[in-house]
Amino acid sequence: MAHDHSHAHGHDGHGHAHHHHAPSxxxxxxxxxxxxxxxxxxxxxxxxxxxxxxxxxxxxxxxxxxxxxxxxxxxxxxxxxxxxxxxxxxxxxxxxxxxxxxxxxxxxxxxxxxxxxxxxxxxxxxxxxxxxxxxxxxxxxxxxxxxxxxxxxxxxxxxxxxxxxxxxxxxxxxxxxxxxxxxxxxxxxxxxxxxxxxxxxxxxxxxxxxxxxxxxxxxxxxxxIEGVPSGLEPADIKADLEAHLDGALSVDHIHAWALTEQKPLVTLDVTARDGACLDALRQAVKDRLAEKFNVTHSTVEVRKPVQ
CATH class of the missing domain: 1.20.1510.10 (Cation efflux protein transmembrane domain)
Structure with a gap:
């Protein structure tokens, strides 16, 4: 079965913020x-x-x-x-x-x-x-x-x-x-x-x-064992994003873990409201995760609402 995963501008709305830095x-x-x-x-x-x-x-x-x-x-x-x-x-x-x-x-x-x-x-x-x-x-x-x-x-x-x-x-x-x-x-x-x-x-x-x-x-x-890092409880992330992002109808499938104690990772799905710009919403989610939860490495999928 073929899978079409479009990034950045695709209809599925996958966005990846990957930061691979030089040695600190x-x-x-x-x-x-x-x-x-x-x-x-x-x-x-x-x-x-x-x-x-x-x-x-x-x-x-x-x-x-x-x-x-x-x-x-x-x-x-x-x-x-x-x-x-x-x-x-x-x-x-x-x-x-x-x-x-x-x-x-x-x-x-x-x-x-x-x-x-x-x-x-x-x-x-x-x-x-x-x-x-x-x-x-x-x-x-x-x-x-x-x-x-x-x-x-x-x-x-x-x-x-x-x-x-x-x-x-x-x-x-x-x-x-x-x-x-x-x-x-x-x-x-x-x-x-x-x-x-x-x-x-x-x-x-x-x-x-x-x-x-x-x-x-x-x-x-x-x-x-990829436990949830302190301060990154999925319920808290869901509540915060749904409360602060006007274009988000719901936030689901949240997974939070850490590569190291200083590098948390998050993946999640967002269902957009009717008329919302998917790319703008995706970027808004990333910005909020970085600002509120200090997560600079996230994978966000933004979906159109089911008609």
Missing amino acids: VDTADARKRVAFAALLTFLFMIAEVVGGVISGSLALLADAAHMLTDAGSLALAWLGFKLAERPADDQRSFGWARFKILAAFVNGIALLVLAAWIVVEAIQRLITPEPVMGNVLMGVAVAGLLVNIIAFFLLHGGDQEDLNLQGALWHVAGDLLGSVAAIAAAVVIMTTGWMPIDPLLSILVAALIVIGGVRITLQSAHIL
Whole structure:
């Protein structure tokens, strides 16, 4: 069966507003921030492994494991930004933009797995306590705190709405908390000799890591399954367009989803009133979607009313 889809001037009235931009300054900035944070994290992870083995501290080894995971996660985040800059092609009409959402999802899962590992190790340490060298723990933990503070503010200065960057930021925040916990454990061990503080504080850090992991995983999963973006509920779009566009008799078949957290997409059908100019109505719908809902990529079909 032949299908006649006329665009721009056809009677079916299909209109597509497609915007394929060059790599944004925000993306390039975020990529550089993530690359530097990844390098910092990886280099200091080596020092933490050495310090953890020498001191016997689970807090340090857990933080080192976290930093190793983070180095990989930050590298994945960097790859996400890098691929997102590639233009669209015949096989990927939207380019690689969504890869950074996939990277954020993987990072979220990695956070949850890491938290579970820390808890299991901590429980084993509580059952079978091991001696910890407080002075070595303190020295490495303080150095780690300084490195993590630098990485944290480096990432925190980037785009706060970028899920990929936020996933990387949560990893570094977990590292920072791990360093604080290690310092606290060192103080307690050096002053009281109470060894269980080391695994107990590790569990606290794991709980905080879970919060970030759940948040990043749920938000990125919502985008990956093409859930409706916040503020783009179809009922609200329908009510707004029907109320503000004189030429629209009804608005139906509304679908709203997102390519990335910063690029919402909408498709919908509009039935025009008698005498309304289809092209003008289509453009009016696009203008309203951009103005009211910040949607710059929409596919609008305008139909004549059924006689």
